[in-house]
Amino acid sequence: MTTIAVLGNGRVGGNLATALTRAGHEVTVADRAPGAAADAARRARIVINATPGAGSLDRLGALREELRGRILVDVSNATTDGPDGLPADLIHPGASLAEKLQEALPETHVVKTLNTMLFPVMTAPAMLTQAPDAFLSGDDPQAKQTVRDLLTDLGWRKEWITDLGGIQTARATEAAILFVPHVIRSTGFTPFAISIAR
Helix, strand or coil: CCEEEEECCCHHHHHHHHHHHHCCCEEEEECCCCCHHHHHHHHCCEEEECCCHHHHHHHHHCCCCCCCCCEEEECCCCEEECCCCCEEEECCCCCCHHHHHHHHCCCCEEEECCCCECHHHHHCHHHCCCCCCEEEEECCHHHHHHHHHHHHHCCCCHHHEEEEECHHHHHHHHHHHHHHHHHHHHHCCCCCECCCCC
């Protein structure tokens, strides 16, 4: 059992919190109440960023002390929204939200994952008709192993998890969000994930 704080109580955060609780972890969900995120982060070993990506850097940057020594699992994508509310452009072209978070939180182990799929797939990867991929980006090998174990608890098989390397590789997976609005407009909100055919 691991103590986990989920920052963000929307569809993504709620889905992850429910699944991780079901897997036997002690999970706290921080809402927008003043001090809630700081209190939750202070008590957790792993913190999951499920806040809207456009505001994540400011929100988490303010928690530098509370996040010191923690593993920060970043599942968000920082984008501007188009007229229909779907992602339009990257906020950090030439970089990534994960890199910006690692820069702002040098004593936190940032690991990027689960950001290349619609949210139901995060906790039920076997729902898809073919094997999906969950990608890992991060500079600390032990932190990535911890996150790999967490993904296993969510139903991800070992062979479905691909370690891409350092935190800079999150640029590639975050850019994959640009596929999402086009796929949704074409086929609707049917669950899907970006995966590598092998």
